[in-house]
Amino acid sequence: MVPESRELRLLLVTIGASLAVLVGLARLRFPAAGPAAPPPQLLPIDRLGPQALYEDLVRAVARLETRLAPHLVERTSEDGRPALALLWNSTQALAWSPLPERASDPRILAVDRGRGLLLLRHAISPPPAALAEWSPEAAGPIYLAAAEPGPGGWALRPVYVGRLRATHSTTWGGVLAVSGASLTPGSFLFTLDGRRLGLVVPDAGGAAVLAGSNLRAHAESLARDPRGAAWSGVRLGRTPSEARLIVLSVEDWSAWAERLRAGDSLETVGDKAPASSLEAEEALRSATAVAQVRRGNARLQVRPVGEPAAPGLRLADAPGGARVVAVAPDSPAARSGLHAGDRLSAFDGVDAPTAADVARRYGAARRGDRLVVVAGHGREARALVLEKP
Numbered sequence: 001m002v003p004e005s006r007e008l009r010l011l012l013v014t015i016g017a018s019l020a021v022l023v024g025l026a027r028l029r030f031p032a033a034g035p036a037a038p039p040p041q042l043l044p045i046d047r048l049g050p051q052a053l054y055e056d057l058v059r060a061v062a063r064l065e066t067r068l069a070p071h072l073v074e075r076t077s078e079d080g081r082p083a084l085a086l087l088w089n090s091t092q093a094l095a096w097s098p099l100p101e102r103a104s105d106p107r108i109l110a111v112d113r114g115r116g117l118l119l120l121r122h123a124i125s126p127p128p129a130a131l132a133e134w135s136p137e138a139a140g141p142i143y144l145a146a147a148e149p150g151p152g153g154w155a156l157r158p159v160y161v162g163r164l165r166a167t168h169s170t171t172w173g174g175v176l177a178v179s180g181a182s183l184t185p186g187s188f189l190f191t192l193d194g195r196r197l198g199l200v201v202p203d204a205g206g207a208a209v210l211a212g213s214n215l216r217a218h219a220e221s222l223a224r225d226p227r228g229a230a231w232s233g234v235r236l237g238r239t240p241s242e243a244r245l246i247v248l249s250v251e252d253w254s255a256w257a258e259r260l261r262a263g264d265s266l267e268t269v270g271d272k273a274p275a276s277s278l279e280a281e282e283a284l285r286s287a288t289a290v291a292q293v294r295r296g297n298a299r300l301q302v303r304p305v306g307e308p309a310a311p312g313l314r315l316a317d318a319p320g321g322a323r324v325v326a327v328a329p330d331s332p333a334a335r336s337g338l339h340a341g342d343r344l345s346a347f348d349g350v351d352a353p354t355a356a357d358v359a360r361r362y363g364a365a366r367r368g369d370r371l372v373v374v375a376g377h378g379r380e381a382r383a384l385v386l387e388k389p
Contacts, residue, residue, distance in 0.1 A: 057192075058158070064145055064190065064192060065156045068147060068190060068194070070124065071087045071128055072086060073085040073087060073122050074153060077098070082154075083097060083149050084149040084154050084187065084188065086196075087127075088119070089127070090123065091122070092119055092122065093121075096116050096186045098185070107120050110222040110223065112218070115172065115201070119219065119223060134191050134197050135198075135212030138163070138165050139163070142164075143159065143161070144158075144161055144192070145157070145189070145191070146159045146184070146187050146189055147190065149187070160181060163178075163180065164209070167208075168238070170246070170248065171203060173214050173238070173277060174214040175201070175208035175209060175210055176209040177208055184207070185200050187200045197211055198215050199215060224282070232255070232285045233250060233254025233256060234251075234256050234281065235248045236266065236281060244265045244294070245266040245274060245280055246264070247261065247264040247265075248262060249262050256284065259291075260291070264293040264294070265293060265295075266292075268291070269283035270283055270289060289304060290302070290303055312334055313333035313338065315344075315355035315358060317354050320352050321344040321346070321347075321351075322344045322354055322357075322358055323342070323344075324341060326340050327340055332386055332388065336385060336386040338373070338375055341377060342377065345375065347371065348362075362388065370387050371386045371387075
């Protein structure tokens with residue numbers, strides 16, 4: 001009986017070991033179902049090669065440069081620095097400028113002076129194929145390509161981005177916050193497979209990316225204003241914790257300068273609550289707009305001051321001639337060469353004119369008339385021509 005027991009135990013051990021081996025092999029061949037693995041991020045470092053060699057990035061960017069070239073437009077900004085624009089459609093290009101440029105340049109179709117966005121005339125025939133768009137809610141770490149202006153022409157460089165995150169800007173609305181990358185405002189970002197991400201803009205002392213539907217909204221807002229520079233002078237924003245639009249600043253030359261203050265909460269313009277800061281800013285351009293605002297605990301209804309007799313020219317009476325307090329951008333006064341601080345020693349034949357004299361003479365002029373103005377600082381004087389549009 002003992003031998004049989006020993007043989008039986010040996011047989012059971014052998015069977016158990018065999019089963020364990022079979023179970024192990026089965027698990028290797030048929031792994032247990034678990035949570036789905038997250039989809040790989042767009043072009044992560046480990047997909048660019050075993051060591052993510054910099055040479056691999058350079059080659060990828062070089063191939064991309066040829067593809068993007070028809071979409072990028074070189075230009076010179078008002079201060080003489082190189083700048084870059086992106087072809088938005090077959091006849092228009094979008095750019096950002098550090099200075100509020102004049103719309104007297106025939107290539108400039110429209111200017112958002114509050115933010116520095118420009119819409120440029122740039123027809124290409126035939127137009128290049130449209131770029132696909134990439135608007136992630138969050139991504140990283142990834143490599144992107146940045147198209148940047150330079151004295152020798154625009155160039156692409158690979159940019160490592162630690163993280164892209166959707167956030168809100170009081171100046172721009174929805175933007176992508178960027179970490180782990182040094183970006184230049186006015187440049188454009190693309191994925192390494194040629195999709196458009198967006199425009200790099202200054203925000204909160206750093207840089208953010210204006211992308212997706214918000215970039216389209218800004219471009220379409222500019223396109224709706226063919227005259228350009230039709231900005232009310234009121235800059236609006238919205239904080240994530242505040243449902244209403246907030247007045248950030250009001251330019252001295254604005255018709256709202258004596259009516260709105262920084263910190264006012266804008267509830268309605270006209271008969272409706274604006275859906276966005278862009279919509280509100282467009283509504284405030286109207287000389288007949290009525291705004292409902294909250295200032296502290298008080299609710300106020302305000303209107304812009306009446307259009308001055310000389311549009312864009314705000315004056316204060318002073319000995320020896322009216323002093324220019326502010327000049328609206330791209331107004332007849334600005335185009336004539338007048339600047340804030342100038343003193344008007346003569347206006348259309350009137351020596352040492354008062355503000356009322358200027359209003360009367362300009363009001364009496366007919367459309368297309370040219371009025372001779374003598375203005376300057378101190379002993380320096382210059383003769384200018386102000387044309388009534």
